Amino acid sequence: MRRLLRGGAGVAVAMAVMNVTTYGFTILAARLLGPAEYGAVAALMGLLLVVNVLSLGLQATGARQVAAAPHARDVIEARILRAGRRSGLVLALVCLLLAPVVTWLLDLSSPLPAVLVALAAAPLSMMGAQAGVFQGEEIWGPLSAIYVGAGLGRLVLGTVGLLLVPSATGAMAGVAVGALVPVVVGALALHRRREAPVERSSTRVVLREVAHNSHALLAFFALSNVDVVLARVVLDAENAGLYAAGLILTKAVLFLPQFVVVVAFPSMASGAGRGRATLLSLVATAAIGATATAGVAVLSGLAVTFVGGPQYAEIESLIWVFAAIGTLLAMIQILVYQVVADQHRTSVLVVWAGLAAVLASAPLTTTEPRLLVVVAAVDLLVLLGLLVLSRRRAAPSAAPVPGVAEAAG
Structure with missing residues (x-):
């Protein structure tokens, strides 16, 4: 700590x-x-x-x-x-x-x-x-x-x-x-x-892992941005604009604790204290997100001013939900980086499944509150799914680095 x-x-x-x-x-x-x-x-x-x-x-x-x-x-x-x-x-x-x-x-x-x-x-x-x-x-x-x-x-x-x-x-x-x-x-x-x-062969080994890691991060990127596209499709222009304004706050809360995963990731990738590093990161991210969400709920008018001004006052009663979704996404990001650290590539399917679930729920998301409920529910399920998989694959040693023995020799 x-x-x-x-x-x-x-x-x-x-x-x-x-x-x-x-x-x-x-x-x-x-x-x-x-x-x-x-x-x-x-x-x-x-x-x-x-x-x-x-x-x-x-x-x-x-x-x-x-x-x-x-x-x-x-x-x-x-x-x-x-x-x-x-x-x-x-x-x-x-x-x-x-x-x-x-x-x-x-x-x-x-x-x-x-x-x-x-x-x-x-x-x-x-x-x-x-x-x-x-x-x-x-x-x-x-x-x-x-x-x-x-x-x-x-x-x-x-x-x-x-x-x-x-x-x-x-x-x-x-x-x-x-x-x-x-x-x-x-x-x-x-x-x-x-x-x-x-050697060229060792560079190819690196690029293969880069491709897999980029795939995991792309899955998270798609999940965290799909709702703004969906809002543009299922809502009228006015309501889609209101929803997009709320997402400014979601992204702010998502990026607010991003330094946590940057600092903790080396410990998450090394053998000693991997589980503890992930747990501390989740706790720190949840605390920062919960504090931000509570502040937004109390100062909802100021939060609406931050995202766009009085013309977006219609979303004031829901603005705290956008902050809560940002907190869920920040915690999912921690677990996605744990997937990268463990090189447990099948776990990324949970994130893609969440994306598919949001898209499949499109007929139900005809208003901003309904879309928020769907997105929050799916993000919570993705978070729980990654947590379960993280516990099941817990191991004392770090994922091996391909070609290290040859390189060190």
Whole structure:
């Protein structure tokens, strides 16, 4: 617990800076561009979130392998960094080839914004690999600097792009250049380390685990965002907008305790104290979420002001439910990372089953309260399912790191 608190303080501040600056860029884009052009930026930023799943998968893989096999740390870190470079370039190429399709689907006036999303994919992936190295080693200073660099790079350079070219192209150009900032920060922190030689076969081993870990995180990403899409389908435009405003609070409560899983994950991936690290993380996340939900229930008017202002007053009586759902999702996120730490890949099916259940309940979700009840019930069932599976597969040792014996030799 002391280590969690000591490491969590700096990481929490850094992640808060990253989230606030990212939110600030969104507000500036909405104000500077107007609804039509901002709609394109919002859609492209949503696409970038999906692209960023690979970065999260690389970070989780790097942190797990470094924490689970400290005796082979040099070789593991070298192959993680190489995998980040290779996968980033491949992802950028794939996104570049798909740029005409993205341009057509999002009804963009030019393919250039889609091309810029592709260019941002490579540094985002490299950032994930670097962050995974520092997270696995539990060196929180450079990791915090990477988070701050990611947020400030997007805000400052994104704003410059908006001011120079007030369009989706200018915004995404700033975002793409800003994505280089955390990579430079990570490279400076790593520059004194001599990277060990790595065989191609060992890089392929890393990429296989990255694919599985990215799949688990993608499942969570889909579950936590499906209701905003469903609201757009089953509700009228006015009520869908009200629901979307409430989800701003859901995401705020979801991201509020995110530093907990970042700091606890290395312990969750190593042999000693794995179960205790997960339990402490769940308790800390539940406490933060419960406090936030209680505060929202008492200060519901202020919460509505936070998500949009007086025009969203109709959801004031339900606003605490959005915060409660954010708490459930934050706890599910802890258990999804435990699945990644254990490399228990079939457990991810519980998350996909939850997504399917929400979609299957679409005929019942004709009002905001009904949709909230369905989402809250499904999230609670997913949480309980993952808890049961977590207890059943509890083991004293960490999941093995493929190729470590050969690498160490």
